[in-house]
Amino acid sequence: MNAQTNEKDSAPETSGEPVASAEEIAELRKEIDWLDSEILRLVKRRVEVSQTIGAARMAAGGTRIVYNREMDVLARYRELGPDGRQLAMALLQLGRGRLGR
Numbered sequence: 695m696n697a698q699t700n701e702k703d704s705a706p707e708t709s710g711e712p713v714a715s716a717e718e719i720a721e722l723r724k725e726i727d728w729l730d731s732e733i734l735r736l737v738k739r740r741v742e743v744s745q746t747i748g749a750a751r752m753a754a755g756g757t758r759i760v761y762n763r764e765m766d767v768l769a770r771y772r773e774l775g776p777d778g779r780q781l782a783m784a785l786l787q788l789g790r791g792r793l794g795r
């Protein structure tokens with residue numbers, strides 16, 4: 695493939711053509727804002743659920759961490775690569791809350 699072919703076949707965002715209009719970007723930003731609020735809501739709920747389970751287990755004399763379950767959580771986010779791992783680790787850490795300190 696020569697340089698000219700490359701240029702012709704290149705993605706729209708590299709050809710000088712805008713891929714989304716200003717209106718579309720405004721709409722997409724609204725979607726991002728909504729997605730962030732949903733993600734935050736779900737993360738907060740996850741923290742609540744994780745802490746409830748952790749507190750119950752510790753009250754019953756169990757361990758703070760269940761290694762196998764945490765490995766399953768890490769595996770779930772593996773498709774996102776190293777950032778996915780960090781995200782999973784942050785979720786696990788948030789769930790530990792005071793229990794994790």
Ligand SMILES: C=C(O[C@@H]1C=C(C(=O)O)C=C[C@H]1O)C(=O)O
Binds near residue numbers: 745747760764786
């Ligand atoms: C929520 C639990 O407790 C802890 C928290 C986990 C989590 O936040 O996903 C997973 C395993 C445990 O270390 C559980 O055992 O399921």
